Amino acid sequence: MPRETPMIDHLDHLVLTATDPEATTHFYTRVLGMRLETFGNGRVAFRFGNQKINLHVRGCEFEPKAHLPVPGALDLCFIASQPLEAVIAHLQRMSWPIVEGPVMRTGATGPIRSIYLRDPDLNLIEISEPAA
Structure with a gap:
């Protein structure tokens, strides 16, 4: 029996809800080195590779939004360049x-x-490199 092609190919963007947009912008652009992007009606995103993180500010989220958008609920893993x-x-x-590491983990494609x-x-925020 032929295997079906997966419906989902890759992640385009995710939305992060923050309480302090200036501190969040500093972290994602200066500390992590992502590019600041403005789009739409003054919306802000942090671009890296072919993905981006859209920024929502708590209490001023764009619609539609997550059912319970809250700051501090994400656990993200980035592969370093x-x-x-x-x-x-x-x-x-x-x-x-740094709160922990370096430690060995299992990523989407291997160690x-x-x-x-x-x-x-x-x-x-987890920052990783492929293990040899």
């Missing part, structure tokens, strides 16, 4: 604390080596 040691050194220069930190709303 550079060695994890370079990411760690950058975070140290930015005085941004990864990860560090964990938190964004200004306490979302858990």
